[in-house]
Amino acid sequence: MKDILKITLPLVAIFVVAGIIMSVTYRYTYPVRYQAEKKEKEEALKEMAPDATDPIKVAGTWSADNKSYEYYQATAGGKPVEYIAETAGKGYSSFIKMLVSLSPDMKIREVKILDMNETPGLGDQVLEKSFLDQFKGKVLSQIVLIKGETKENIQAVSGATYSSRGVTNGVKAAVQLLVDKYGAGIKTAAQEVAK
């Protein structure tokens, strides 16, 4: 009996002290982490909508590929200046997570890749500015991936067709969503273009 006590008591003591150490660490690091996460996101959004003067607000959530994403409305002085959506596309070996921002006339303003895990040297070429910049100014109907030269549409990075397609599909889904939500007036215009 005494032996058991001798073994157990120190153990319990260690447990308690360790528990306290961990809890205290958690207590002090949790807010830091929380803040860091929040700030990261805010900064990313801010970058997407440099014109916004008000804090960017979550406007809702949507889902694609069984995963849920958020979309946002950026305002300046109460007037919407930008619509932003989180989205993702199935690339070669990973889901490519992106932010897409649209100007009020439903043209793409910026596409930013947040996270991806594509093949180094091959798939990760979609990170290159020359590829992503193609999206700028395009409307929904133009977001079609073409292999080979194109100005109208999106030209796939040669050798990275899969990843290019992943990005394009993700962007397209996001634009579709934002057009559906906010593009009431523009929709018809876009359709006309398509005709």
Added chain:
Amino acid sequence: MSNNVSLGTLFKNGIFGENPVFRLALSLCPAVAVTSGVKNGFLMGVAVLFVMTMTNVTVSLLRNFINPKVRIPSYVFITATWVTVIDLVMSAYQRTVYKEMGLYIMLIVAFAIILSRAEMFASKNKLLPSFVDGVGMGLGFLLALMLLGVFREFLGKGSFWGVQILPVKPLLIMIMPTGGFFAMGLMMGWLNWIDRKFFGGTGASSGGH
């Protein structure tokens, strides 16, 4: 290991003679996993250095307090505690790096090197030697990881600590898993060769935990 070994020797042993990665061949997983860049290697090394030192110190302090019958669970628990601490800290202050290597930081708890130092050294030695041993071993680990990191990042990305040095990425394969194994194997072989050639050693341990 007896107490009459000087602290300096102890320290040096950890870094060179008994380098946990290259010589003792212990805890190899992170050595391959996180060394695709110098920075990752460095941070991982720091995390291990911290856990290593703290565990050694704790175990040394409590060595008369813990019943030998339950010593292994106790050591594991102590290690787990310190790993949790560093894990929480890293996840708060090193967000981007943590995303890449969070899993391996958590897995520090399963490093044979830490448990074996606690069992073989700290539980039998006073605070100061245990501390020095922990720091030495941890630094040895850190240096090994950085060495690999420099090698792989330079060849794989042409950069150092994220700063591009070469205009091209010479051998992209080096930052991939395959390249990690290659780098490790070549580095070990090379160090063995140096050891054999210049110090008359017999090469590293032939493997194990």
Added chain:
Amino acid sequence: MEAPALVQAKEQPKLIVSIGPHMHDEESTAKIMWTVSGALIPASLMSVYYFGMPAVMVILVCLVTSLLAEAGMQWLLKKPITLSDGSAFLTGLLLALNLPANAPLYIPFVGSVVAIMIAKHLFGGLGYNIFNPALVGRAFVLVSFAKIMTTFVAPVTTFMALDAKTTATPLVILKEEGIARLLEIYHTKAALYQDLFVGNRAGSLGETSVAALLLGAAFLLMKRYITWHVPIPFIATVGILTWIFGGHDGLMTGDPLLHMMSGGLILGAFFMATDYVTGPSVRSAQIVFGICAGALTVLIRLKGGYPEGVMFAILLMNCFAPLLDRAMRSRVFGKAEAKGVKK
């Protein structure tokens, strides 16, 4: 007791003493290696015909680097230098045939160095390597220089072709845009098959001319340097599986002929999967090796990220070769009966 010289031949000739057998087949390692290299000459010539000077340069760099790497490594390791056995030459040539013609010359260089130094000599040199050195070299550069290695040029008919047009290989077109697009380019299936057979298409040097490769392979089969046990099951499996699963309109609608003649299949099946050192040496294991390699090729071609799977399939099967050999060891003469007797 001393043996008194009671009987004495008139003069004792100097006799060679060794342990039997005292007769030997005419084959030698060098003869095999050089013959296999020779069997690759038609394919090499076709690649030069189609890709011109760049192909010559790739082949040359591969050969020279391989030989230098072999000699250098043997010198470093203080082993006898055995360039004459032809194994380094063969590795270099095979590697060259696995590279695109437009590869900048550091690619054949790096590939050869990796093939010879790492894949071959670190493992103990000829006979001990686990993986086909040429394929390791190719995989290494493929992963390292992915973009260049997946960009191919169209065949040209002028010898000094400098700015050849880049184009996709038939397999890439098939994978990414479907059979319809291929037919659009080649107009008819017959024309497509014909071009594939002759070698008028984009691809690695040795992927192109099926006819030239088959010529070499037939020679080797005739000389019994290779046997059917690996290549035929390999190619047949690819054919059958692509026929079943390869079509876009459901099962059994694939085009086996197209798949069998595309990519590196013929080169891989006859010249690399048959590599003695890295394949199984038991016959039954070789058949399994061939079938599995074929299945893996189809899996990668149809489902994987890479358009071509022959190289990975062979490398993967190289991993399994020792296991296959071990598991399928032939039963010793009289062994089964021996067990029966004991019972």
Added chain:
Amino acid sequence: MEATTVKAKDTFSGGVHPADNKQLTAHKPTVTAAIPKRAIIPLSQHIGAPTKSIVVIGQEVKKGEKIGETAGFVSAPVHASVSGKVVALGNFPHILGMDIPAVVIESDGKDEWIGGLKENPGYLTLSPDELKKLVADAGIVGMGGATFPTHVKLSPPKEKPIDVVILNGAECEPYLTSDHRLMLEKSKEIVEGLKILMRILNVSKGYIGIESNKPDAIEAMTKAAAGSPEVKVWPVKVKYPQGAEKMLIKAIAGRTVPAGGLPMDVGVVVQNVGTAEAIYNAVRYGRPLVERYVTVTGRGVREPKNFLARIGTPFSQLIEEAGGLTDTAAKVISGGPMMGMSQYTLDVPVIKGTSGITVLPKNEVNTNSYGPCIRCGRCIDACPMKLQPSYLGLYIEKGHYEDAKAYNLMDCFECGSCTFVCPANRPMVHWVKKAKKELAKKKN
């Protein structure tokens, strides 16, 4: 010799096809070699316990007189092959490559048989035990080269009944034609010998297996066996090592000798045709084994020939009688080139198991060094025992004898097929011998 029209029957898997070179001597009738001036008769010419000399220097002996007494059951007595005087007792070169005890008899030129030889025309009426004793006393051993005492083979344990006797006339070893000539010239005697064997073992089925590249021998033997329905001549495929016991049993009786087992485990006894002839001589005329057919061949001798030579005749004498060595002669082999043993001296004598002397010229001798195994698998295809010689070689080369044992080292009977085909020139047989020796050493 023309390729055969005789249809060969079953065979084994594996094997090789070395150039047989039998055309050098196959058509040459046997000549009787001169009586050696000095016959060197080793006291150990068989597998088993060496005999003990029962003569002293200076003693006069007659041809056929016993000079070495058996020293155990697995042993066979040794007889004088010439009449004359014992001039030396000592260690003399032996074909195994070392000096072993031998009796040297200086011939008196009279060539007299020892008295009291009992001729027995009604030999087939003798009891099996009497016959077996005659065989044992005549010092008969396996004359195909194995030199296993014949009477031991003829005494199988009760629980292993024998129902088939096979005479081995395959002679798959390249170059050698002594059995071939024997079958042509002594066909009747061989058939009678077989009958004696069958009587000893109480067996009703007797086969004579002959490789189908000797159609004339097949014909001669068939003719000789015409009146004996219980004896069948059986052509077998031309392939080395078709003449190995286990392979021959597989081909003729369709039975597989278990690994590590003996022919008697499947009810078979195999004897060389030469042995059968010797048995006939012993039983019919009471003559011990004092002479045998020896082929002296190869492009290293000037006139290859078949000889009927006395046991104890030095190689040098036979080679002289065959015209002597050519200028390029480089290797003298006791036996054929596949399983024979190369000799460092020509002083070695013909013994009971010497079926031939093959002399190879320099350009036919392989002096290349060996290279690494490229795992081509040729040896695996060639191995009649279905072993994996490449692995055996690799293990033994690195000294892993136990691993080699796990790869069935002990089932190898050293036919040399693997070494023959190996493109890297690897000396598998050499290694196997070495490993067996090392393992035996460890055991002791």
Added chain:
Amino acid sequence: MWQHVLTIFIASALINNFVFSRYLGLCIFFGVTKRMETAVGMSFTFTAVMLIQAVLNWIIYTYVMVPYHLGFLKIVIFIGTVAAFVQAADTIMKKVAPALYYKLGIYLALIVTNCVILAVPLLNADENYGLFESMALALGSGLGFSLALIIMASIREKLELADVPKSFQGLPISFVLTGLIALAFLGFSGMITL
């Protein structure tokens, strides 16, 4: 749902193979592949333990840690569960199945401080997998790990006879070899996107 489970299973066995692309379990991988028998024994033990651990820890994580916001203690709790389980298994096996214990017992001791075992519940927790997904990950990883061990053991038997340069004998060449196997396993990449 089931398709997702299957996907996770295949991905964890081949594409994200613990050894060849996640660099886990290297100590064991290099330690026990010198002999085929140990590799096979290890494979069985590990796969079984991984599966059991995945279920056990999933239950604890889902019903205890998540509701009480104890996620930050997962390292301590998971390793505690593993240790407790191994201790229990050791005791029970010794009594109930001594033959099995004799065969596999030595491997059990290696499990407590092994990253392969611990990685499964950690990954499951990270991905918020359900029960069946967790089991698929555990089983897939276990079989993938077994595959790696067995291949490696068979190759190392062959390698033992090779003239590997002195400095590279043992661990260095094993690393290079693993790199080459990982290179070959790249062929599987891109087949499944998780």
